[in-house]
Amino acid sequence: MILFKKIRWKNFLSTGDQWTEMELDATGTTLIVGSNGAGKSTVLDALCFVLFNKPYRKITKSQLINTSNEKGTIVEINFSVGSKKYLVRRGIKPNMFDIEIDGEMRNKEADDRINQKILEDQILKLNFKSFTQIVILGSSNFVPFMQLSAPHRREVIEDLLDIKVFSAMNGLVKEKLRDNRDTVRTLELKKSNLNDKVKMQEEFIDELDKRGKDSIKEKETKINTVALDIDQLLKKNEILNSSLTSVHTQLKTVEDSPKRLQTLGSLKQKISNKVSRVTKEHKFFTDNTVCPTCSQDIEESFRVNRIEDAQFRAKELRDGYQKLEESINEETNRERHFTTLTKEISTLTYDISQNNTRISGLQLQTGDLQKEIQTLADKLQNRNTEHEELEKFKEELGSTFDQLVKIKEEISYNDFAQSLLIDGGVKSRIIKKYLPLINEQVNRYLQMMDFYINFHLNEEFSETIQNPIHDKFSYSSFSEGEKMRIDLALLFTWREVARFKNSANTNLLIMDEVFDSSLDGVGNDDFIKIIKYVVKDANVFVISHKADMLDKFSTVVEFTKKAGFSYAAKNLGE
Secondary structure (H helix, E strand, O other): OEEEEEEEEEOEOOOOOOOEEEEOOOOOEEEEEEOOOOOOOHHHHHHHHHHHOOOOOOOOHHHHEOOOOOOOEEEEEEEEEOOEEEEEEEEEOOOEEEEEEOOEEOOOOOOHHHHHHHHHHHHHOOOHHHHHHHHEEEOOOOOOHHHOOHHHHHHHHHHHOOOHHHHHHHHHHHHHHHHHHHHHHHHHHHHHHHHHHHHHHHHHHHOHHHHHHHHHHHHHHHHHHHHHHHHHHHHHHHHHHHHHHHHHHHHHHHOOHHHHHHHHHHHHHHHHHHHHHHHHHHHHHHHOOEOOOOOOEOOHHHHHHHHHHHHHHHHHHHHHHHHHHHHHHHHHHHHHHHHHHHHHHHHHHHHHHHHHHHHHHHHHHHHHHHHHHHHHHHHHHOHHHHHHHHHHHHHHHHHHHHHHHHHHHHHHHHHHHHHHHOOOOHHHHHHHHHHHHHHHHHHHHHHHOOOOOEEEEOOOOOEEEEOOOOOOEOHHHOOHHHHHHHHHHHHHHHHHHHHHHOOOOEOEEEEEOOOOOOOOHHHHHHHHHHHHHHOOOOEEEEEEOOOOOHHHOOEEEEEEEEOOEEEEEEEEOO
16 A cells, blocks of 8 residues: 655745645545645645646646746655655756655656656556546546546456556567567578578589589689779779879968968958048048047148058058958869869779778679689589588578477467467456456445436446436536546545555545535535545545535635735644
8 A cells, every 4th residue: 555644846837935834644534725826735646746747727837936036946856655665756947856665765867757667666556647547537627537537447457456467577578479470580591591501402412513614613603703894993092192192292382271261360450440530630630620539729731741651541541452452362263172182182092992982892802702613523523522512501591490390389379478468368357357346436425425326337338327317328418516526436446456555555545626626515525525535545635625524524625815925734624
Protein backbone atom coordinates (compact mmCIF):
# COMPACT_ATOMS: atom_id res chain seq x y z
CA MET A 1 0.00 0.00 0.00
CA ILE A 2 1.15 3.53 -0.83
CA LEU A 3 0.70 5.62 2.32
CA PHE A 4 0.96 9.32 1.51
CA LYS A 5 1.91 11.26 4.64
CA LYS A 6 2.75 14.87 3.91
CA ILE A 7 3.12 17.31 1.03
CA ARG A 8 4.51 20.83 1.10
CA TRP A 9 5.36 23.51 -1.44
CA LYS A 10 6.65 27.06 -1.84
CA ASN A 11 6.93 29.57 -4.69
CA PHE A 12 4.35 27.35 -6.39
CA LEU A 13 1.49 29.06 -8.29
CA SER A 14 0.11 31.73 -5.93
CA THR A 15 2.10 30.47 -2.92
CA GLY A 16 5.01 32.69 -1.85
CA ASP A 17 8.41 31.93 -0.34
CA GLN A 18 6.89 30.33 2.77
CA TRP A 19 6.18 26.60 2.98
CA THR A 20 2.55 25.54 2.68
CA GLU A 21 2.23 22.14 4.32
CA MET A 22 -0.59 19.61 4.32
CA GLU A 23 -0.80 16.38 6.34
CA LEU A 24 -2.23 13.66 4.12
CA ASP A 25 -2.79 10.88 6.68
CA ALA A 26 -3.84 12.82 9.78
CA THR A 27 -7.65 12.56 9.60
CA GLY A 28 -10.31 10.58 7.79
CA THR A 29 -12.06 13.44 6.01
CA THR A 30 -10.79 16.93 5.25
CA LEU A 31 -12.70 19.79 3.62
CA ILE A 32 -10.60 22.31 1.68
CA VAL A 33 -12.52 25.58 1.20
CA GLY A 34 -11.79 28.99 -0.18
CA SER A 35 -12.98 31.54 -2.69
CA ASN A 36 -12.16 31.37 -6.38
CA GLY A 37 -8.47 32.01 -6.94
CA ALA A 38 -7.55 31.51 -3.27
CA GLY A 39 -5.41 28.47 -4.11
CA LYS A 40 -7.48 25.63 -2.70
CA SER A 41 -6.86 23.42 -5.76
CA THR A 42 -3.12 24.00 -5.65
CA VAL A 43 -2.63 20.66 -3.86
CA LEU A 44 -3.75 18.81 -7.04
CA ASP A 45 -1.12 20.47 -9.24
CA ALA A 46 1.52 20.08 -6.52
CA LEU A 47 0.75 16.38 -6.06
CA CYS A 48 0.87 15.58 -9.80
CA PHE A 49 3.93 17.77 -10.41
CA VAL A 50 6.08 16.24 -7.66
CA LEU A 51 5.16 12.66 -8.62
CA PHE A 52 4.84 12.85 -12.43
CA ASN A 53 6.58 16.10 -13.47
CA LYS A 54 3.36 17.54 -14.90
CA PRO A 55 0.54 19.61 -13.33
CA TYR A 56 -2.93 18.24 -12.90
CA ARG A 57 -4.46 21.10 -14.85
CA LYS A 58 -3.75 21.78 -18.52
CA ILE A 59 -1.05 24.37 -17.90
CA THR A 60 2.67 24.41 -18.65
CA LYS A 61 5.41 23.76 -16.08
CA SER A 62 6.62 27.34 -16.45
CA GLN A 63 3.20 28.57 -15.31
CA LEU A 64 3.71 26.77 -11.98
CA ILE A 65 6.42 29.24 -10.94
CA ASN A 66 5.16 32.01 -8.65
CA THR A 67 4.99 35.13 -10.83
CA SER A 68 6.14 37.46 -8.04
CA ASN A 69 9.26 35.56 -6.92
CA GLU A 70 9.95 33.95 -10.35
CA LYS A 71 12.24 31.24 -8.94
CA GLY A 72 12.78 28.70 -6.17
CA THR A 73 9.70 26.57 -6.94
CA ILE A 74 9.88 23.42 -4.78
CA VAL A 75 7.40 20.65 -3.96
CA GLU A 76 8.16 17.80 -1.52
CA ILE A 77 6.11 14.72 -0.66
CA ASN A 78 6.64 12.04 1.98
CA PHE A 79 5.15 8.58 1.60
CA SER A 80 5.84 4.96 2.40
CA VAL A 81 5.40 1.71 0.51
CA GLY A 82 5.54 -1.27 2.84
CA SER A 83 8.48 -0.78 5.19
CA LYS A 84 10.33 1.68 2.96
CA LYS A 85 10.02 5.43 3.44
CA TYR A 86 10.34 7.82 0.51
CA LEU A 87 10.86 11.55 0.02
CA VAL A 88 10.44 12.96 -3.50
CA ARG A 89 11.56 16.52 -4.16
CA ARG A 90 11.06 18.38 -7.43
CA GLY A 91 11.84 21.99 -8.30
CA ILE A 92 11.99 24.61 -11.05
CA LYS A 93 14.56 27.41 -11.30
CA PRO A 94 16.71 25.66 -10.41
CA ASN A 95 15.53 22.35 -11.84
CA MET A 96 15.57 19.62 -9.22
CA PHE A 97 14.50 15.98 -8.96
CA ASP A 98 15.53 13.98 -5.88
CA ILE A 99 14.37 10.62 -4.57
CA GLU A 100 15.32 9.63 -1.03
CA ILE A 101 14.78 6.06 0.12
CA ASP A 102 14.96 5.52 3.89
CA GLY A 103 16.90 8.78 4.20
CA GLU A 104 19.47 7.94 1.49
CA MET A 105 19.57 9.80 -1.81
CA ARG A 106 19.07 7.70 -4.91
CA ASN A 107 21.80 7.88 -7.56
CA LYS A 108 21.94 11.54 -8.69
CA GLU A 109 24.12 10.66 -11.65
CA ALA A 110 21.27 8.80 -13.35
CA ASP A 111 19.21 10.55 -16.02
CA ASP A 112 16.00 12.17 -14.67
CA ARG A 113 13.98 10.15 -17.21
CA ILE A 114 15.40 6.91 -15.80
CA ASN A 115 14.61 7.97 -12.21
CA GLN A 116 11.07 8.97 -13.28
CA LYS A 117 10.50 5.56 -14.86
CA ILE A 118 11.76 3.86 -11.66
CA LEU A 119 9.43 6.05 -9.57
CA GLU A 120 6.39 5.12 -11.68
CA ASP A 121 7.17 1.48 -12.55
CA GLN A 122 8.96 0.19 -9.44
CA ILE A 123 7.92 2.42 -6.52
CA LEU A 124 4.41 3.78 -7.20
CA LYS A 125 3.50 1.16 -9.84
CA LEU A 126 1.19 3.82 -11.26
CA ASN A 127 1.43 6.23 -14.17
CA PHE A 128 -0.27 9.64 -14.33
CA LYS A 129 -3.43 8.37 -16.00
CA SER A 130 -3.97 5.48 -13.56
CA PHE A 131 -3.08 7.65 -10.56
CA THR A 132 -5.74 10.21 -11.42
CA GLN A 133 -8.34 7.47 -11.89
CA ILE A 134 -8.00 6.10 -8.34
CA VAL A 135 -6.82 9.17 -6.40
CA ILE A 136 -8.45 12.25 -7.97
CA LEU A 137 -11.93 13.04 -9.14
CA GLY A 138 -12.16 16.53 -10.57
CA SER A 139 -14.91 18.55 -12.15
CA SER A 140 -12.98 20.37 -14.89
CA ASN A 141 -9.60 18.83 -15.65
CA PHE A 142 -10.37 15.24 -14.72
CA VAL A 143 -11.13 12.85 -17.59
CA PRO A 144 -13.51 10.21 -16.19
CA PHE A 145 -12.96 6.55 -16.99
CA MET A 146 -16.08 6.50 -19.16
CA GLN A 147 -14.69 9.27 -21.37
CA LEU A 148 -11.40 7.47 -22.01
CA SER A 149 -10.80 5.54 -25.22
CA ALA A 150 -10.95 1.73 -25.08
CA PRO A 151 -7.11 1.36 -25.12
CA HIS A 152 -6.77 3.86 -22.25
CA ARG A 153 -9.55 2.11 -20.31
CA ARG A 154 -7.63 -1.16 -20.76
CA GLU A 155 -4.41 0.52 -19.59
CA VAL A 156 -6.07 1.72 -16.37
CA ILE A 157 -7.57 -1.70 -15.59
CA GLU A 158 -4.30 -3.48 -16.37
CA ASP A 159 -2.54 -1.15 -13.93
CA LEU A 160 -5.13 -1.84 -11.24
CA LEU A 161 -5.03 -5.61 -11.75
CA ASP A 162 -1.23 -5.56 -11.85
CA ILE A 163 -1.12 -7.45 -15.15
CA LYS A 164 1.03 -5.05 -17.13
CA VAL A 165 3.82 -7.56 -16.51
CA PHE A 166 2.17 -9.69 -19.20
CA SER A 167 2.52 -6.78 -21.65
CA ALA A 168 6.19 -6.52 -20.72
CA MET A 169 6.59 -10.28 -21.15
CA ASN A 170 4.78 -10.05 -24.49
CA GLY A 171 7.24 -7.38 -25.55
CA LEU A 172 10.14 -9.64 -24.63
CA VAL A 173 8.59 -12.57 -26.50
CA LYS A 174 7.97 -10.33 -29.54
CA GLU A 175 11.59 -9.24 -29.44
CA LYS A 176 12.72 -12.88 -29.12
CA LEU A 177 10.48 -13.88 -32.03
CA ARG A 178 11.87 -11.04 -34.11
CA ASP A 179 15.42 -12.17 -33.29
CA ASN A 180 14.51 -15.80 -34.03
CA ARG A 181 12.98 -14.91 -37.40
CA ASP A 182 16.00 -12.79 -38.26
CA THR A 183 18.18 -15.77 -37.34
CA VAL A 184 16.05 -18.08 -39.51
CA ARG A 185 16.39 -15.72 -42.47
CA THR A 186 20.15 -15.59 -41.91
CA LEU A 187 20.41 -19.37 -41.61
CA GLU A 188 18.21 -19.90 -44.68
CA LEU A 189 20.50 -17.62 -46.64
CA LYS A 190 23.50 -19.45 -45.23
CA LYS A 191 21.95 -22.83 -46.12
CA SER A 192 21.22 -21.64 -49.65
CA ASN A 193 24.75 -20.30 -49.94
CA LEU A 194 26.23 -23.59 -48.68
CA ASN A 195 24.06 -25.57 -51.10
CA ASP A 196 25.44 -23.43 -53.88
CA LYS A 197 28.97 -23.95 -52.60
CA VAL A 198 28.54 -27.73 -52.49
CA LYS A 199 27.15 -27.77 -56.02
CA MET A 200 29.84 -25.45 -57.29
CA GLN A 201 32.55 -27.46 -55.58
CA GLU A 202 31.29 -30.67 -57.10
CA GLU A 203 31.20 -29.08 -60.53
CA PHE A 204 34.60 -27.63 -59.97
CA ILE A 205 36.08 -30.98 -59.07
CA ASP A 206 34.48 -32.56 -62.18
CA GLU A 207 35.75 -29.90 -64.55
CA LEU A 208 38.85 -28.72 -62.71
CA ASP A 209 41.32 -29.52 -65.46
CA LYS A 210 39.07 -28.06 -68.16
CA ARG A 211 38.00 -24.92 -66.38
CA GLY A 212 41.02 -24.22 -64.23
CA LYS A 213 43.45 -23.11 -66.90
CA ASP A 214 40.80 -21.11 -68.79
CA SER A 215 39.84 -19.35 -65.56
CA ILE A 216 43.46 -18.49 -64.82
CA LYS A 217 43.91 -17.10 -68.33
CA GLU A 218 40.72 -15.05 -68.03
CA LYS A 219 41.81 -13.53 -64.73
CA GLU A 220 45.27 -12.75 -66.13
CA THR A 221 43.60 -10.93 -69.04
CA LYS A 222 41.48 -8.99 -66.56
CA ILE A 223 44.61 -8.07 -64.60
CA ASN A 224 46.15 -6.68 -67.80
CA THR A 225 42.99 -4.65 -68.46
CA VAL A 226 43.03 -3.28 -64.91
CA ALA A 227 46.72 -2.40 -65.30
CA LEU A 228 45.89 -0.35 -68.42
CA ASP A 229 43.12 1.45 -66.51
CA ILE A 230 45.56 2.24 -63.68
CA ASP A 231 48.11 3.55 -66.19
CA GLN A 232 45.51 5.85 -67.78
CA LEU A 233 44.48 7.20 -64.38
CA LEU A 234 48.12 7.84 -63.44
CA LYS A 235 48.64 9.79 -66.68
CA LYS A 236 45.49 11.83 -65.96
CA ASN A 237 46.85 12.60 -62.51
CA GLU A 238 50.13 13.77 -64.02
CA ILE A 239 48.21 16.27 -66.16
CA LEU A 240 46.05 17.32 -63.21
CA ASN A 241 49.10 17.76 -60.94
CA SER A 242 50.78 19.89 -63.59
CA SER A 243 47.69 22.07 -63.82
CA LEU A 244 47.55 22.22 -60.04
CA THR A 245 51.18 23.42 -59.86
CA SER A 246 50.43 26.10 -62.46
CA VAL A 247 47.36 27.31 -60.58
CA HIS A 248 49.28 27.41 -57.30
CA THR A 249 51.92 29.58 -59.04
CA GLN A 250 49.21 31.97 -60.25
CA LEU A 251 47.64 32.02 -56.81
CA LYS A 252 50.84 33.29 -55.22
CA THR A 253 50.61 36.46 -57.37
CA VAL A 254 47.21 37.36 -55.98
CA GLU A 255 47.08 35.65 -52.55
CA ASP A 256 47.70 39.02 -50.83
CA SER A 257 44.71 40.64 -52.53
CA PRO A 258 42.17 40.16 -49.64
CA LYS A 259 44.58 41.80 -47.18
CA ARG A 260 45.48 44.63 -49.60
CA LEU A 261 41.78 45.21 -50.32
CA GLN A 262 41.10 45.48 -46.58
CA THR A 263 43.98 47.98 -46.20
CA LEU A 264 42.71 50.08 -49.13
CA GLY A 265 39.21 50.04 -47.70
CA SER A 266 40.53 51.36 -44.38
CA LEU A 267 42.52 54.08 -46.20
CA LYS A 268 39.40 55.00 -48.19
CA GLN A 269 37.50 55.54 -44.95
CA LYS A 270 40.30 57.74 -43.56
CA ILE A 271 40.37 59.93 -46.72
CA SER A 272 36.58 60.14 -46.62
CA ASN A 273 36.76 61.37 -43.02
CA LYS A 274 39.40 64.00 -43.96
CA VAL A 275 37.26 65.23 -46.89
CA SER A 276 34.37 65.59 -44.46
CA ARG A 277 36.47 67.64 -42.01
CA VAL A 278 37.88 69.92 -44.77
CA THR A 279 34.38 70.42 -46.17
CA LYS A 280 33.10 71.43 -42.74
CA GLU A 281 36.03 73.86 -42.30
CA HIS A 282 35.41 75.41 -45.73
CA LYS A 283 31.71 75.80 -44.96
CA PHE A 284 32.46 77.35 -41.57
CA PHE A 285 34.73 80.12 -42.90
CA THR A 286 32.50 80.66 -45.92
CA ASP A 287 29.36 81.06 -43.81
CA ASN A 288 30.86 82.94 -40.82
CA THR A 289 32.58 86.34 -40.56
CA VAL A 290 32.09 86.42 -36.80
CA CYS A 291 33.25 83.71 -34.37
CA PRO A 292 30.10 82.03 -33.03
CA THR A 293 31.88 81.22 -29.78
CA CYS A 294 33.46 84.57 -28.75
CA SER A 295 31.40 86.86 -31.09
CA GLN A 296 34.58 88.57 -32.38
CA ASP A 297 35.09 89.41 -36.06
CA ILE A 298 37.22 86.97 -38.01
CA GLU A 299 40.02 88.80 -39.80
CA GLU A 300 39.16 88.80 -43.50
CA SER A 301 42.62 87.86 -44.78
CA PHE A 302 42.77 84.97 -42.33
CA ARG A 303 39.31 83.84 -43.36
CA VAL A 304 40.15 84.00 -47.10
CA ASN A 305 43.42 82.10 -46.55
CA ARG A 306 41.61 79.39 -44.62
CA ILE A 307 38.98 79.08 -47.35
CA GLU A 308 41.63 78.84 -50.10
CA ASP A 309 43.63 76.35 -48.06
CA ALA A 310 40.52 74.24 -47.49
CA GLN A 311 39.73 74.31 -51.21
CA PHE A 312 43.27 73.25 -52.08
CA ARG A 313 43.30 70.42 -49.56
CA ALA A 314 39.84 69.28 -50.68
CA LYS A 315 41.08 69.09 -54.30
CA GLU A 316 44.14 67.08 -53.22
CA LEU A 317 41.99 64.71 -51.20
CA ARG A 318 39.48 64.26 -54.05
CA ASP A 319 42.31 63.50 -56.47
CA GLY A 320 43.76 60.98 -53.99
CA TYR A 321 40.28 59.48 -53.38
CA GLN A 322 39.81 58.98 -57.16
CA LYS A 323 43.18 57.22 -57.48
CA LEU A 324 42.35 55.11 -54.42
CA GLU A 325 39.03 54.09 -56.02
CA GLU A 326 40.95 52.96 -59.11
CA SER A 327 43.32 50.94 -56.90
CA ILE A 328 40.38 49.38 -55.06
CA ASN A 329 38.73 48.37 -58.35
CA GLU A 330 41.97 46.85 -59.53
CA GLU A 331 42.44 45.00 -56.24
CA THR A 332 38.80 43.78 -56.33
CA ASN A 333 39.50 42.19 -59.72
CA ARG A 334 42.61 40.55 -58.24
CA GLU A 335 40.51 39.21 -55.35
CA ARG A 336 37.97 37.76 -57.80
CA HIS A 337 40.84 36.08 -59.62
CA PHE A 338 42.08 34.76 -56.25
CA THR A 339 38.62 33.24 -55.55
CA THR A 340 38.48 31.67 -59.03
CA LEU A 341 41.92 30.14 -58.60
CA THR A 342 41.00 28.81 -55.15
CA LYS A 343 37.92 27.06 -56.57
CA GLU A 344 39.99 25.66 -59.44
CA ILE A 345 42.53 24.27 -56.94
CA SER A 346 39.69 22.64 -54.99
CA THR A 347 38.29 21.05 -58.17
CA LEU A 348 41.69 19.79 -59.30
CA THR A 349 42.47 18.41 -55.83
CA TYR A 350 39.09 16.63 -55.75
CA ASP A 351 39.63 15.10 -59.21
CA ILE A 352 43.12 13.87 -58.21
CA SER A 353 41.66 12.38 -55.00
CA GLN A 354 38.91 10.61 -56.93
CA ASN A 355 41.44 9.17 -59.37
CA ASN A 356 43.64 7.99 -56.48
CA THR A 357 40.60 6.29 -54.92
CA ARG A 358 39.86 4.50 -58.22
CA ILE A 359 43.53 3.53 -58.53
CA SER A 360 43.47 2.06 -54.99
CA GLY A 361 40.31 0.13 -55.82
CA LEU A 362 41.82 -1.23 -59.05
CA GLN A 363 45.01 -2.20 -57.20
CA LEU A 364 42.91 -4.08 -54.62
CA GLN A 365 41.04 -5.76 -57.48
CA THR A 366 44.37 -6.77 -59.02
CA GLY A 367 45.48 -8.23 -55.68
CA ASP A 368 42.25 -10.19 -55.36
CA LEU A 369 42.61 -11.54 -58.91
CA GLN A 370 46.20 -12.60 -58.23
CA LYS A 371 45.07 -14.39 -55.06
CA GLU A 372 42.34 -16.14 -57.05
CA ILE A 373 44.89 -17.20 -59.68
CA GLN A 374 47.17 -18.58 -56.98
CA THR A 375 44.26 -20.43 -55.39
CA LEU A 376 43.27 -21.95 -58.73
CA ALA A 377 46.87 -22.96 -59.42
CA ASP A 378 47.16 -24.60 -56.01
CA LYS A 379 43.94 -26.50 -56.54
CA LEU A 380 45.11 -27.70 -59.90
CA GLN A 381 48.16 -29.11 -58.15
CA ASN A 382 46.25 -30.93 -55.46
CA ARG A 383 42.70 -32.24 -56.05
CA ASN A 384 42.55 -33.84 -52.58
CA THR A 385 42.25 -30.38 -51.12
CA GLU A 386 39.11 -29.78 -53.16
CA HIS A 387 37.53 -32.94 -51.84
CA GLU A 388 38.35 -31.86 -48.29
CA GLU A 389 36.74 -28.49 -49.02
CA LEU A 390 33.65 -30.24 -50.32
CA GLU A 391 33.34 -32.28 -47.14
CA LYS A 392 33.75 -29.14 -45.04
CA PHE A 393 30.88 -27.46 -46.92
CA LYS A 394 28.67 -30.52 -46.46
CA GLU A 395 29.45 -30.64 -42.72
CA GLU A 396 28.68 -26.93 -42.33
CA LEU A 397 25.47 -27.41 -44.29
CA GLY A 398 24.37 -30.18 -41.90
CA SER A 399 25.14 -28.00 -38.88
CA THR A 400 23.16 -25.10 -40.39
CA PHE A 401 20.19 -27.40 -41.00
CA ASP A 402 20.26 -28.56 -37.34
CA GLN A 403 20.33 -24.92 -36.17
CA LEU A 404 17.33 -24.15 -38.37
CA VAL A 405 15.34 -27.02 -36.89
CA LYS A 406 16.17 -25.84 -33.36
CA ILE A 407 15.30 -22.18 -34.02
CA LYS A 408 12.02 -23.11 -35.74
CA GLU A 409 11.05 -25.19 -32.71
CA GLU A 410 11.83 -22.18 -30.50
CA ILE A 411 9.68 -19.99 -32.76
CA SER A 412 6.82 -22.44 -32.35
CA TYR A 413 7.11 -22.28 -28.54
CA ASN A 414 7.32 -18.45 -28.58
CA ASP A 415 4.33 -18.22 -30.91
CA PHE A 416 2.34 -20.21 -28.38
CA ALA A 417 3.61 -18.03 -25.52
CA GLN A 418 2.65 -14.90 -27.44
CA SER A 419 -0.85 -16.25 -28.04
CA LEU A 420 -1.18 -16.39 -24.26
CA LEU A 421 0.34 -12.95 -23.60
CA ILE A 422 -1.57 -10.87 -26.16
CA ASP A 423 -4.59 -8.81 -25.10
CA GLY A 424 -6.90 -11.69 -25.96
CA GLY A 425 -4.86 -14.23 -23.94
CA VAL A 426 -4.08 -14.50 -20.23
CA LYS A 427 -4.77 -10.80 -19.62
CA SER A 428 -8.28 -11.13 -21.03
CA ARG A 429 -8.89 -14.20 -18.88
CA ILE A 430 -7.81 -12.29 -15.76
CA ILE A 431 -9.88 -9.25 -16.74
CA LYS A 432 -12.85 -11.54 -17.48
CA LYS A 433 -12.43 -13.03 -14.00
CA TYR A 434 -12.56 -9.63 -12.29
CA LEU A 435 -15.23 -8.00 -14.46
CA PRO A 436 -18.15 -9.49 -12.45
CA LEU A 437 -16.60 -8.13 -9.23
CA ILE A 438 -16.04 -4.73 -10.87
CA ASN A 439 -19.60 -4.55 -12.15
CA GLU A 440 -20.97 -5.71 -8.79
CA GLN A 441 -19.04 -3.01 -6.91
CA VAL A 442 -20.05 -0.26 -9.34
CA ASN A 443 -23.73 -1.14 -8.97
CA ARG A 444 -23.33 -1.39 -5.18
CA TYR A 445 -22.01 2.17 -4.97
CA LEU A 446 -24.66 3.44 -7.39
CA GLN A 447 -27.39 1.99 -5.16
CA MET A 448 -25.78 3.67 -2.15
CA MET A 449 -26.29 6.96 -4.01
CA ASP A 450 -29.93 6.01 -4.76
CA PHE A 451 -29.19 5.54 -8.43
CA TYR A 452 -30.88 2.27 -9.36
CA ILE A 453 -29.50 1.23 -12.70
CA ASN A 454 -27.76 -1.92 -13.89
CA PHE A 455 -24.26 -0.88 -15.03
CA HIS A 456 -22.20 -3.46 -16.96
CA LEU A 457 -18.70 -3.29 -18.52
CA ASN A 458 -17.85 -5.96 -21.09
CA GLU A 459 -14.44 -7.36 -22.04
CA GLU A 460 -13.94 -4.53 -24.57
CA PHE A 461 -14.65 -2.06 -21.70
CA SER A 462 -17.79 -0.77 -23.38
CA GLU A 463 -20.73 -0.07 -21.11
CA THR A 464 -24.25 -1.41 -21.15
CA ILE A 465 -26.68 0.39 -18.83
CA GLN A 466 -30.23 -0.67 -18.08
CA ASN A 467 -32.91 0.84 -15.90
CA PRO A 468 -36.53 -0.11 -15.16
CA ILE A 469 -37.78 2.36 -17.77
CA HIS A 470 -35.32 1.94 -20.63
CA ASP A 471 -33.74 -1.30 -21.68
CA LYS A 472 -30.44 0.15 -22.85
CA PHE A 473 -28.68 3.35 -21.98
CA SER A 474 -25.17 4.69 -22.53
CA TYR A 475 -23.08 6.91 -20.28
CA SER A 476 -23.61 9.89 -22.58
CA SER A 477 -27.40 9.53 -22.29
CA PHE A 478 -27.45 10.64 -18.63
CA SER A 479 -27.54 14.07 -17.05
CA GLU A 480 -24.40 15.61 -15.58
CA GLY A 481 -25.53 14.69 -12.07
CA GLU A 482 -26.13 11.07 -13.08
CA LYS A 483 -22.77 10.95 -14.88
CA MET A 484 -21.13 12.22 -11.69
CA ARG A 485 -22.70 9.36 -9.72
CA ILE A 486 -21.34 6.85 -12.27
CA ASP A 487 -17.88 8.49 -12.11
CA LEU A 488 -17.93 8.32 -8.31
CA ALA A 489 -19.02 4.69 -8.34
CA LEU A 490 -16.21 3.79 -10.76
CA LEU A 491 -13.65 5.71 -8.69
CA PHE A 492 -14.68 3.91 -5.50
CA THR A 493 -14.63 0.60 -7.38
CA TRP A 494 -11.10 1.19 -8.71
CA ARG A 495 -9.98 1.87 -5.18
CA GLU A 496 -11.59 -1.37 -4.03
CA VAL A 497 -9.82 -3.30 -6.78
CA ALA A 498 -6.53 -1.57 -5.95
CA ARG A 499 -6.97 -2.38 -2.25
CA PHE A 500 -7.76 -5.99 -3.09
CA LYS A 501 -4.72 -6.33 -5.39
CA ASN A 502 -2.57 -4.17 -3.07
CA SER A 503 -0.26 -3.07 -5.88
CA ALA A 504 -1.91 0.31 -6.48
CA ASN A 505 -3.64 0.66 -3.12
CA THR A 506 -3.32 4.09 -1.53
CA ASN A 507 -4.74 5.99 1.41
CA LEU A 508 -5.26 9.20 -0.56
CA LEU A 509 -8.52 10.25 -2.21
CA ILE A 510 -9.11 13.82 -3.45
CA MET A 511 -12.46 15.15 -4.72
CA ASP A 512 -12.29 18.43 -6.59
CA GLU A 513 -15.51 20.47 -6.53
CA VAL A 514 -17.82 17.45 -6.69
CA PHE A 515 -20.30 19.29 -4.42
CA ASP A 516 -20.11 22.44 -6.52
CA SER A 517 -20.97 20.91 -9.89
CA SER A 518 -23.52 18.26 -10.61
CA LEU A 519 -24.49 16.54 -7.36
CA ASP A 520 -27.73 17.66 -5.76
CA GLY A 521 -28.37 17.81 -2.02
CA VAL A 522 -29.39 14.16 -1.77
CA GLY A 523 -26.37 13.13 -3.77
CA ASN A 524 -24.09 15.15 -1.48
CA ASP A 525 -25.43 13.43 1.62
CA ASP A 526 -25.06 9.98 0.08
CA PHE A 527 -21.57 10.83 -1.06
CA ILE A 528 -20.49 11.97 2.44
CA LYS A 529 -21.85 8.76 3.94
CA ILE A 530 -19.88 6.68 1.46
CA ILE A 531 -16.55 8.43 2.03
CA LYS A 532 -17.06 8.29 5.82
CA TYR A 533 -18.34 4.78 6.32
CA VAL A 534 -17.79 2.75 3.16
CA VAL A 535 -14.48 3.83 1.62
CA LYS A 536 -11.93 1.97 3.77
CA ASP A 537 -8.40 2.94 4.81
CA ALA A 538 -8.71 6.29 3.06
CA ASN A 539 -7.81 9.88 3.90
CA VAL A 540 -10.37 11.82 1.90
CA PHE A 541 -9.89 15.45 0.85
CA VAL A 542 -12.83 17.36 -0.62
CA ILE A 543 -12.20 20.69 -2.37
CA SER A 544 -15.27 22.92 -2.41
CA HIS A 545 -16.59 26.49 -2.55
CA LYS A 546 -19.31 25.54 -0.11
CA ALA A 547 -18.71 26.49 3.49
CA ASP A 548 -22.03 25.09 4.79
CA MET A 549 -20.64 21.55 5.26
CA LEU A 550 -17.93 22.31 7.83
CA ASP A 551 -19.60 20.17 10.45
CA LYS A 552 -19.58 17.10 8.21
CA PHE A 553 -15.75 16.83 8.08
CA SER A 554 -13.09 15.94 10.63
CA THR A 555 -10.79 18.74 9.50
CA VAL A 556 -11.31 21.95 7.56
CA VAL A 557 -8.48 23.72 5.71
CA GLU A 558 -9.29 27.22 4.50
CA PHE A 559 -7.27 28.94 1.76
CA THR A 560 -7.21 32.73 1.62
CA LYS A 561 -5.29 35.20 -0.52
CA LYS A 562 -3.55 38.27 0.90
CA ALA A 563 -1.43 40.72 -1.10
CA GLY A 564 -1.46 38.32 -4.05
CA PHE A 565 -0.22 35.27 -2.06
CA SER A 566 -2.19 32.19 -0.91
CA TYR A 567 -2.23 31.04 2.72
CA ALA A 568 -3.70 27.91 4.31
CA ALA A 569 -5.22 27.76 7.80
CA LYS A 570 -6.42 24.53 9.43
CA ASN A 571 -9.43 24.35 11.74
CA LEU A 572 -10.88 21.29 13.39
CA GLY A 573 -14.43 20.45 12.54
CA GLU A 574 -16.95 18.87 14.88
